[in-house]
Amino acid sequence: MAMASLQAGMVVTPRSTFLQGCEVSNKSSLSGSAVGGEFGASCGGSRTRMTVTSAPKNRAAVKSSKGDESETLRVGVLGASGYTGSEIIRLLATHPVFKVTVMTADRKAGQSLGSVFPHLITQDLPSMVAVKDADFSNVDAVFCCLPHGTTQEIIAGLPKDLKVVDLSADFRLRNTDTYEGWYNGPHRAPELQTEAVYGLTEIYREEVRAARLVANPGCYPTSIQLPLIPLLKAGLIEKDNIIINANSGVSGAGRSAKEANLYTEICEGIHPYGITRHRHVPEIEQGLGDAVGSDVTISFTPNLMPMSRGMLSTMCVQMKQGVTVDDLRKHLVERFADEEFVLVLEKGIAPHTRHVRGSNYCLLNVFEDRISGRAIIISVIDNLVKGASGQALQNLNLMMGLPEDCGLLQQPLFP
Numbered sequence: 125m126a127m128a129s130l131q132a133g134m135v136v137t138p139r140s141t142f143l144q145g146c147e148v149s150n151k152s153s154l155s156g157s158a159v160g161g162e163f164g165a166s167c168g169g170s171r172t173r174m175t176v177t178s179a180p181k182n183r184a185a186v187k188s189s190k191g192d193e194s195e196t197l198r199v200g201v202l203g204a205s206g207y208t209g210s211e212i213i214r215l216l217a218t219h220p221v222f223k224v225t226v227m228t229a230d231r232k233a234g235q236s237l238g239s240v241f242p243h244l245i246t247q248d249l250p251s252m253v254a255v256k257d258a259d260f261s262n263v264d265a266v267f268c269c270l271p272h273g274t275t276q277e278i279i280a281g282l283p284k285d286l287k288v289v290d291l292s293a294d295f296r297l298r299n300t301d302t303y304e305g306w307y308n309g310p311h312r313a314p315e316l317q318t319e320a321v322y323g324l325t326e327i328y329r330e331e332v333r334a335a336r337l338v339a340n341p342g343c344y345p346t347s348i349q350l351p352l353i354p355l356l357k358a359g360l361i362e363k364d365n366i367i368i369n370a371n372s373g374v375s376g377a378g379r380s381a382k383e384a385n386l387y388t389e390i391c392e393g394i395h396p397y398g399i400t401r402h403r404h405v406p407e408i409e410q411g412l413g414d415a416v417g418s419d420v421t422i423s424f425t426p427n428l429m430p431m432s433r434g435m436l437s438t439m440c441v442q443m444k445q446g447v448t449v450d451d452l453r454k455h456l457v458e459r460f461a462d463e464e465f466v467l468v469l470e471k472g473i474a475p476h477t478r479h480v481r482g483s484n485y486c487l488l489n490v491f492e493d494r495i496s497g498r499a500i501i502i503s504v505i506d507n508l509v510k511g512a513s514g515q516a517l518q519n520l521n522l523m524m525g526l527p528e529d530c531g532l533l534q535q536p537l538f539p
Contacts, residue, residue: 197524198262200226202278203269204252207375208291210241211513212267217247219517219531221524226263228255260286265524267516268292272403276313279337287523288337289516295320295339296407306403323519324411325528326463327353333522340519343511344370344404344426347437347503349411350466351488354459355441356415360452361499362442363416367423368408370437372507373477374428396427433508434477439501440493449499453490460488464529465510465518475504482506483536484514484529506536 199216203209204227216222227237229252237252238245255278260266265287268275275294282288297303300311311317321335322328324346332338341349348368355361374390383389384397405424412420443452453468460466466486469475475487483506491500505511514532521528 195221196223197221197264198223198225199520200224200228200258200260200263200266201269202228202255202258202266203271204237205229205232205240206269207508208512208516209267209269210237210244211508212269212517213237213241213244213247213249215509215513215517215531215534217244218534221526221530222265222520224249226250226258226260226266227252228258230254233257265289265520267513267520269513272307273309276311276316280313280316286336287520289323289340289520289523290320290337291340291512291516293339293342293403293407295337296322296341296345297410302406302410306406322411323515324349324353325515325518325522326350326460326466327411329522329528332519335523338516338519338523340512340516342404342407343372343435343505343507344402344424344437345407345411346511346515347435347486347505348408348439350486351456351490351501351503352412352439352441353415354456355452355501356412358455360444360447360455362444363412363418363420365423365442366412366420367440368437369425369427370435371427371429372435373431373433375433375508390428391430394427394429396425398426400424402426431477433506434481434504435507435511436475436477436502436504439503441499441501443497443499449490449492452499452501456488456490465532475502477504477506478538479536480504480506480510481537482509483534484510484518484532485536486510 199222201209201212201224204213209227209229213224213227216224227250229235229240232240232252233254235252237247237249260283263286266282266289268279268288268290270278270292272293275290275292279288279290293307295317297306298317300314300317303311316337320337320339321331323332323338323340325332327349347370352361352366356363371394374385402424404426405422408424409420409422412422443449453471457468460468465484466488469487469489473489475489480487486503486505488501488503491502493500506514509515517531518528521530
């Protein structure tokens with residue numbers, strides 16, 4: 125577990141990367157809205173004593189597999205029948221504190237999740253309901269996995285004491301005019317936009333910890349900003365002439381039926397899309413601009429790959445005068461040394477999407493370009509986990525005062 129991810133006063137042993145298991149046992153009684161319940165936690169082999177800083181309502185006690193009772197934080201998943209919603213539920217199956225008590229899916233209302241996703245049939249889950257019929261009175265936090273453009277009004281109508289992680293793009297762009305220009309519609313909750321915190325966890329950890337509403341980053345922006353923001357902040361690369369070519373699995377387009385995503389349209393080939401107009405461009409430029417304190421314009425070309433999940437981003441950058449590729453790699457190694465989920469590979473080893481499949485990890489490396497003074501940075505993530513649902517769970521863990529790796533220590537699935 126990353127040292128930087130821990131609450132003040134926690135005592136841990138050094139992290140052990142890629143270890144499985146996360147268990148929490150109740151160390152004191154919590155009732156009603158009392159704050160300060162203490163848990164003993166073990167995530168990834170690290171022993172932690174932690175204080176839950178949120179104040180959930182009427183939190184229920186549930187029995188563990190050993191028969192003892194431990195406190196539970198109840199969560200809702202809006203849009204449970206989509207890819208990101210179902211992925212959150214898959215990850216929560218091993219979470220020691222969170223329990224799904226509300227699931228919405230307007231087109232699947234009244235159905236069980238197991239009837240839609242048979243691989244999740246073993247979980248004890250409520251039936252899905254329409255959003256308008258959902259009861260949030262006994263929910264502590266919500267994952268909102270609804271399509272872009274539909275989330276703003278729904279979140280505005282939720283109880284104001286709920287912690288919310290929104291996986292759509294509806295709260296990622298601070299400037300509501302920019303949002304309107306790229307998403308072809310007015311922002312319907314500008315009063316909430318000023319409250320929203322951008323949830324790139326490893327970069328904005330403390331802001332996320334204190335937030336009520338977190339805008340979960342997009343998949344491309346996550347894979348691109350994680351290496352570039354530290355290098356820009358350190359003054360090691362130029363802000364100009366950043367060229368990015370990124371490749372995504374088809375699940376990044378969502379679960380709705382679309383002609384462009386039919387098997388015969390995707391298989392046995394790759395193709396670019398959204399050239400110069402992909403909606404993640406302003407999100408990336410916003411983050412990189414914040415890193416240098418001025419506007420940044422990038423060249424970004426996304427490509428659709430004939431695979432279900434995975435993302436690989438190749439970033440070509442101009443190094444500052446006198447800076448070497450080894451300097452870039454050394455800085456990234458030091459910056460992410462205590463991070464659980466961002467790992468710089470050994471020198472010369474190229475990241476592969478197959479090496480992060482099903483996990484919350486981001487693998488990075490840096491290579492020397494044949495053009496003098498330029499470097500090539502490669503990052504890979506699972507677009508549904510670190511690029512969406514895994515990072516969302518990482519954020520909500522922080523927001524609820526839990527170790528951020530709980531429920532997320534699955535090793536990548538390979539081969």
